[in-house]
Amino acid sequence: MSEKVAVLGTGKIGEALLSGMIRSGWAPSDLLVTARRAERAEELRARYGVEAVSNAEAAKIADTLILTVKPQDMAALLDELAPHVPADRLVISGAAGIPTAFFESRLAARTPVVRVMTNTPALVDEAMSVISAGSHATEEHLAHAEAIFGGVGKTLRVPESQQDAATALSGSGPAYFYFLVEAMTDAGILLGLPRDKAHDLIVQAAIGAAVMLRDSGEHPVKLREAVTSPAGTTISAIRELESHGVRAALIAALEAARDRSRELASGNG
Numbered sequence: 001m002s003e004k005v006a007v008l009g010t011g012k013i014g015e016a017l018l019s020g021m022i023r024s025g026w027a028p029s030d031l032l033v034t035a036r037r038a039e040r041a042e043e044l045r046a047r048y049g050v051e052a053v054s055n056a057e058a059a060k061i062a063d064t065l066i067l068t069v070k071p072q073d074m075a076a077l078l079d080e081l082a083p084h085v086p087a088d089r090l091v092i093s094g095a096a097g098i099p100t101a102f103f104e105s106r107l108a109a110r111t112p113v114v115r116v117m118t119n120t121p122a123l124v125d126e127a128m129s130v131i132s133a134g135s136h137a138t139e140e141h142l143a144h145a146e147a148i149f150g151g152v153g154k155t156l157r158v159p160e161s162q163q164d165a166a167t168a169l170s171g172s173g174p175a176y177f178y179f180l181v182e183a184m185t186d187a188g189i190l191l192g193l194p195r196d197k198a199h200d201l202i203v204q205a206a207i208g209a210a211v212m213l214r215d216s217g218e219h220p221v222k223l224r225e226a227v228t229s230p231a232g233t234t235i236s237a238i239r240e241l242e243s244h245g246v247r248a249a250l251i252a253a254l255e256a257a258r259d260r261s262r263e264l265a266s267g268n269g
Contacts, residue, residue, distance in 0.1 A: 097264025
C-alpha cells in the first residue's frame with residue numbers, strides 16, 4: 001500500500017487503530033502519527049516504526065487524515081489543519097457527536113469527510129465501527145474507511161442521522177456490559193463466592209452468550225427462554241429484574257447517551 005495515512009491525536013483508540021492497520025497489512029512506512037506530547041510521539045515511533053510528525057506536516061503529506069482527538073479539542077485541531085488540507089484529502093473523524101458538516105464548514109470546499117464511531121474493543125480487534133458519509137464522500141471513500149477500521153473489528157454503514165443512536169448503543173456499549181459484570185460480581189460475593197471465582201464465572205457466561213447471539217442467528221428472547229425453565233431459578237431472577245425496572249432503566253440510559261451526543265454536536269459539551 002503506497003497511500004499515506006495519518007492518525008492525529010494518537011491516544012488509546014488511535015493506537016489500537018494504528019496497530020490493527022499494521023496487523024492487517026499496512027506498512028509502517030505508510031503510516032504517520034501525531035501526539036500532543038513529544039514523548040508520546042517518540043513512544044509510538046519506537047513501538048511501531050511509524051513516522052511521528054506535526055499536525056501540519058501530516059496534513060501536507062498524508063492522503064487520509066484520521067482525527068482521533070476528543071470532541072472538545074476538535075475545533076482547535078481543525079483551525080490548525082485548515083490552511084494545510086487540500087480539498088482532495090479524505091478526512092475521517094472519530095469524535096463522538098460532531099457531524100460531518102462541522103468539518104466541511106472549516107475545511108476547503110468539497111473536502112470529503114467520513115464520520116466513524118468505533119469503540120474500545122478495537123484494542124482486541126473486536127470493535128464495532130459505525131461509518132457515515134459526509135456530503136462529499138463517495139463510495140470509494142466509504143470503502144477506504146471500511147478497509148482501515150476493518151483491521152480492528154467489524155464495520156457497519158448507517159446514515160449520519162443514526163450516528164447519535166449508534167454512539168449510545170455501540171460507542172458507549174462496552175461500558176454498560178462492564179457495569180453489569182461489576183454488579184453481578186458483587187452479587188456473587190454476596191452469595192458466598194470469592195471475587196476471582198465470581199468474576200471468572202460471569203465473564204465466561206458473557207463470552208458464551210455473546211458467541212451464541214452472534215453465531216446462532218436466534219432472537220435473544222428465544223435464547224433467553226431456552227435457559228428459563230418453568231418455576232426455576234432463572235425466571236425468579238428475571239421477575240426481579242422486571243420488577244426493578246431494569247429494562248426501562250436501560251432504555252432511559254441509552255436515550256441519555258444519545259442526547260449527550262447531540263449536546264456535543266451542538267457545542268454544549
